Amino acid sequence: MTVDLPARLTSYAAGGGCACKVPPGELERVLGSLTGGRASDDLLVGVENGDDAAVVRIDGDRAVILTTDFFTPVVDDLRDWGRIAAANALSDVYAMGGEPLVAVNLLAWPRDLLPFELAAEVLAGGAEIADRAGCHLAGGHSIDDREPKYGLAVTGLGNPAHLLRNDAGEEGLPLTLTKPLGLGVLNNRHKATGETFPEAVAVMTELNRDASRAALAGGLSCATDVTGFGLLGHLLKLCRASGVDAEIDAAVVPYVEGARSSLTAGFVPGGSRRNLEWVRPYVDSGCGEDELLLLADAQTSGGLLVAGEVPGHPVVGRLVRRAGHEARITVG
The missing domain is CATH 3.30.1330.10 (PurM-like, N-terminal domain)
Structure with missing residues (x-):
């Protein structure tokens, strides 16, 4: 219509x-x-x-x-x-x-x-x-x-005995991401220019139902969805609640087509910059600013970040033993 x-x-x-x-x-x-x-x-x-x-x-x-x-x-x-x-x-x-x-x-x-x-x-x-x-x-x-x-x-x-919670992460567990990132910069570009991004719409309208069911079927108990605070922000909350640190392999994190070029063109939401400003004191990284902005990009209807492997989705990092009093995220 x-x-x-x-x-x-x-x-x-x-x-x-x-x-x-x-x-x-x-x-x-x-x-x-x-x-x-x-x-x-x-x-x-x-x-x-x-x-x-x-x-x-x-x-x-x-x-x-x-x-x-x-x-x-x-x-x-x-x-x-x-x-x-x-x-x-x-x-x-x-x-x-x-x-x-x-x-x-x-x-x-x-x-x-x-x-x-x-x-x-x-x-x-x-x-x-x-x-x-x-x-x-x-x-x-x-x-x-x-x-x-x-x-x-x-x-x-x-089921009270089979929930996915922020505080149930354990060191050694891999981190699985069930949807690609980059939705924030693409939506910002759409707002500014009117360009449409059908893949981004398809990602945002996809239900997280199957990923959730697969996580439960695999006996997993720790997850969060990646939305307005970005991957790094939601991961930091999970690490704090679970008493662990995390490592992210930036090279394997998936992105929606056009996300990187949109970032390069300057279409970064204010929310993504605020996310990075908030998590920066807790992040150790040799990556450039652009990479960190994408990892902190404010997602709308993003995927699940699951502590454990979910078949069919990429492992982007792992939880590790906490080294200090505050949660830390290492991005490499």
Whole structure:
């Protein structure tokens, strides 16, 4: 379906996708002061380790997984934006080793700038992905806002004894990455120029379901998804939670076609630069600035970073024994 917009969709937003997340350093300072709500042994995963979702035990072999994610347009196509945002929100459940059960829409729309009828295309894209995931999509909440935003609040189910967590990494385990990087710089180029990148859209709309299931089937227990804080940022959180250091082999990290040339041309999101600024004190590297920027690139609906081997996906590094008091990442 062709939909005519008064202007390009991405022009209605200051940022785009997961690159418009609150910078990780600022987020840590705020969350570090929180004491949490009701204390209970049934709260298996909370705010303490920066995991992808909250997990609460229901009974012996069932836990509910709760998450929400939404963002401003990352592409100009309305339906593609809905598909990307939905896949990204569902990813948090898969990153915890769960299966999404039901989701509700979160929609902000500038009614005085864009006809509200156009929002139906965004919602249809979200519904398409939810259907592909076998996840019920029912209702939601909408507000009038100067910037368009869309995402989902998702409830999933998992087994308390078989979760994928940030704090379950062990030294010696390889690190597997299940989607290529470079989505941030390509989305930034798209916003600036209008050029389209079908491979990037295909990567962002791919569900992390199969990778999550394969990790669980292999007996693995540690993973996170790679989104707004980049590979280095999410890996640093995992290392801190697990009490390990990490090594990354930059030469084998996969990238979406056009990512390197887009970086060279200067299409680097502000979020990617902030990510690198945050992780730099914890990174030892002989690589150049461009390589580190790509490794810190703010991804939207990126893949899983799994501690362990996942068949069909590249091993990009490994977890090693922590050498000091603070987590360190060596990039070679």
